[in-house]
Amino acid sequence: MFKTIKRQLPVMALAAAFGAVTLAPALAADGKAIYADKGCAACHGEDAKTPLQEGFPKLAGQSAEYMFNQMKDIKAGARANGQSADSMKPIVEDMAEDDMKAVADYLASLKEAPAAAAAAAGAPHPGKTLFLTKTCVACHGKEGKKPLPGYPMIAGQDKAYILAQTKDIKSGTRANGKANAMQPVMHLVNDDEIAQIADYLSTVK
Numbered sequence: 788m789f790k791t792i793k794r795q796l797p798v799m800a801l802a803a804a805f806g807a808v809t810l811a812p813a814l815a816a817d818g819k820a821i822y823a824d825k826g827c828a829a830c831h832g833e834d835a836k837t838p839l840q841e842g843f844p845k846l847a848g849q850s851a852e853y854m855f856n857q858m859k860d861i862k863a864g865a866r867a868n869g870q871s872a873d874s875m876k877p878i879v880e881d882m883a884e885d886d887m888k889a890v891a892d893y894l895a896s897l898k899e900a901p902a903a904a905a906a907a908a909g910a911p912h913p914g915k916t917l918f919l920t921k922t923c924v925a926c927h928g929k930e931g932k933k934p935l936p937g938y939p940m941i942a943g944q945d946k947a948y949i950l951a952q953t954k955d956i957k958s959g960t961r962a963n964g965k966a967n968a969m970q971p972v973m974h975l976v977n978d979d980e981i982a983q984i985a986d987y988l989s990t991v992k
Contacts, residue, residue, distance in 0.1 A: 816886050818893025825878050827890075830870075835894050841947035843870065847897035853939050854891040856964055858882070866963040868955040914987025921975045923984065926965070930991045938965050946989035953981050 822828070822835070831838055836847035846854065860866040862879040879887065918924060918931070927934045931942035941949060955961040957973035976984070 816889035818889035818891070821882075821886050821890050822893060825882075825890075827878070830874065835897055838945055838948075841945060842951060843945065844948045845944055846894045849894060849940055850934065850936075850938075851888075851891040851895035852937060853934075853964075854894055855884075855887055856937065858887045858891070859884070860963040862887075866961060868961040869951055912983075912987045912990070914983035914985070917976065917980050917984050918987060921980070921984070922972050926969070931988050932991070941988050942991040944988060946985050949985040949988055950982060953985065954978070957981070 827835070829839065830843045831846050834847060836845045838845060857866060858875075858879050861871045861875045862882070864872075864876070867876075882890075923931070926938045927941055931944075932940060934940055952961060953973075956966045956969050957976075959970060962970065
């Protein structure tokens with residue numbers, strides 16, 4: 788009897804070990820590793836806050852919900868303006884939603900993107916006045932730092948990127964997500980005012 792038990796012990800141990808492996812939860816996706824593996828740094832920078840050229844967004848510190856939704860929309864083709872179709876869609880094409888969430892969570896955990904040098908002390912930036920009076924503050928929060936859920940943080944964002952996206956929303960070229968809510972109020976600002984708002988936001992620290 789004891790010999791039989793001894794022979795069964797290795798088998799039981801192996802079964803227990805195998806069971807532990809199969810029952811263990813799958814490892815969570817590593818957002819930092821995916822960001823590196825997908826070559827995201829080629830456009831957004833190693834730290835995700837120093838784009839390698841104008842017109843690319845700073846992603847560090849951005850809302851995870853917002854970034855996850857944008858990746859899904861780019862993959863589905865709902866957002867196809869600017870660099871989305873040519874540069875981003877091929878990258879997110881084969882990403883599972885868990886991978887997108889992991890990247891979004893990783894980027895949201897980084898420090899906010901540094902802004903360009905602020906204007907000299909004196910009269911307030913004209914773009915700030917426009918930001919406050921043209922309803923921008925209602926959704927993006929004071930100085931663009933505290934947006935409503937689903938809206939992007941735009942304080943310290945790349946000026947060329949803000950300018951391009953705002954114009955695309957105004958023209959209807961970009962119509963995904965919260966852009967649909969923003970588009971109806973874009974008649975309140977002309978191109979010169981958009982440029983001033985973009986310039987102001989790029990200097991917010």
